[in-house]
Amino acid sequence: MLSRHHRDPAAFPRLLLATLAVLLLWPGIRLAELNPGVLFDPAVSRSTGAFLAGFWPPAHDQDFLALLWDATLQTLAIATAGMFLALMLAVPASLLASRALSLSAASIGAQPGWLGTCVRWPVRGVLIFLRSVPEIVWALLFVRAVGLGPTAGVLAIAITYAGMLGKVYAEIYESVDQRPAQAMMRAGAGRLAAFAYGTLPAAAAELMSYTVYRWECAVRASVVMGFVGAGGLGQQIDLSMRMFASAEVASILLTFIVLVLFADLLSRVLRGRFT
């Protein structure tokens, strides 16, 4: 018989976990109506097969290629314009939300004052709210508000990415060494000046790197938002899929992959340059 001394302390928690997993798995599968077998159903495989067979050759007639080129440029433009507007919002918001600019905290060992905190936390809250709602929801809302087309996409990216950039910028300001800026504030410099001379040089590389990375994400997001009518490649895929034009879908997917690779490459080059 195993004495008390020998009982495995991990046995009970593991058993509990296993029971929990089993208890959650069954209803979960029912809720999600999970049925991977449907992919292998003969009728389904036939129609999917027919659809996939149309992928080769991908559509390459002049008119369609011109349309594709236009859509690609539109996607890039949506991403860039959206990022620009996002920055317009994010930069002041991040300055407001960051403890790095706190005058009260500039004294050695001090905490930010309550007035500053009352400003910072609501701004942070707004930024978190802006980025928690998925950008495609924003796109859907803007499509309803300003109509179909790329404007909705630009606004959706502007709002969501303002939230993301603002929050991360604020955190980056706080993560670099605070002492140079704090020393300047103690010597009488204003908040913004101390920030520009003390914090910004240290944070600049990371800020640039993150911004370029987010631009790359914005390119992908612009494609996805097209599905709700916000222009670009996404809208094109949606149209082609509805018409079951598999050759067109194949071309668009290929273009999308090339676009993503291009954005990735550009992003890496720029990040290498800035850091």
Next chain:
Amino acid sequence: MTLRLTAVDLRHRNGVQALRDVHLSIAAGERVAIIGPSGAGKSSLLNVLATALQPSVGELALLGVQPWQLSSRARQRLRSRIGLIHQAPPLPPRQRVVTAVLAGKLGQWGLGKSLLNLLHPVDTAGAHALLARLDLDDKLFAQCQQLSGGQLQRVGIARALYQQPELLLADEPVSAMDPRLARHTLDLLCQHASEQRVTLVASLHTVELALACFPRIIGVRDGQIAFDLSAAEVTPQRLDDLYANAQLSRAPTSADTATPWLPRC
């Protein structure tokens, strides 16, 4: 003959000649210590014996068979009868001691039992008994990363003992332990070897320990066997020659042995 090396050469992949024309015979149940300066080839020799490395030239016979002539599966079965105690125990830091020790029998258990062991240890009592002899029974359910170097080495030894091999090879098994503990552990290994009629081959860097615990001493230098004698025949002069110019290798001296102070070790 449990173990026979005939004209064995070992050249590492990077071109270094680790062993040169090694001839060695060890009978079943013998206890042999291998000593020598750092870089002499002790670890390489043990790795060849454990079939971890294939000799570049020469023949190797273990437990009556030639391992490198066997099929891969037969060689795996042979390996489960040979236990190697590594100098730096290859234990995953997050693994618990009990699982690490029980892993010794992986070569003998079936797949089902082995996988079950990961979820819940199948022989906690057995592992506990071994660890108790090594003074580690309170660490039964600790994670390997919570142990000191010496404790980790003892877990490695426990794993090899749990395997119950016919041939036990030990590569500096007590290097991270203080002298008293090292002596105690080595005595334990030798006692186990003689009780279970297991052939024990250990490389040690503390010469006094080797002379105190092992009846047969093999000195290795520059990849060759310098001498192969019984402990009584090993003179200070031989040791001097073995360790000549080995200025950097100074092993800790055991505080409570009665042997005279030896000039260089």
Next chain:
Amino acid sequence: MRRLGNAALVLAIILAVITSFAYLGLNPFNLGDADSLGHMARYAGRFLSPDFTAAHLWAVGHAALETLAMSALGTLLAAVAALLLAIPAAGRLGWPMQGLAKLLLNALRAVPELVWAVLMVLAAGLGPNAGTLALALHTAGVLGRLFAEALENTPPEPANAIRLQGGNAWLAFCYGTLPNLWPQLLAYTLYRWENNIRMASILGFVGAGGLGQMLYVTLSLFQEARASTLILAMLVLVLAVDALSGWMRQRWIRL
């Protein structure tokens, strides 16, 4: 020379921004003018009184659970598939298998979840099944690459030692490699789950069930009050999953 390069780069970026706005025919200053802002404000105002009636809340609750199940199961399936694919992708089964596995993983992750969802809806019909499968496929590609990298970076000594004492390759993996690998794998999986709960909400836009499908319908029918309840539900779900994932990380992946 570097300064010149940097200046040229900044100029190129400014030019790109201006061209983008011009290409789209947008005037950023017009976007902020009184008329369109007023229009947007009125639209936003209709969201300010969410529908909290029992019937609607029940429907929202069910859709939320559906979305949660979609994201969790999709991520779980993906993790299993990713581990199976990561073993050849890390080179453990030879060079040709490695190339094949890497190609498959790249293909899976290059296609965005929404596109997978449309394809799955085409193949498997409307409903959360399509969403779960779409998430599983895309996430398998992402996780597979991360798992393969983690696998390549683990020290091989423990597994080699198991092989040396007679264990076969699978046991060497389970006893030697996995004990140290699984916290990292769990961390990646939890991070993707946080992402997937956001994605699962919106896959419904193309018919893959859950909160997204309800949101799309209510917005198309101009039922803003109901839509805002759904958006609130999405937010709550995202926060809950973030919190749960954070707790799991604390508990099991102590650094």
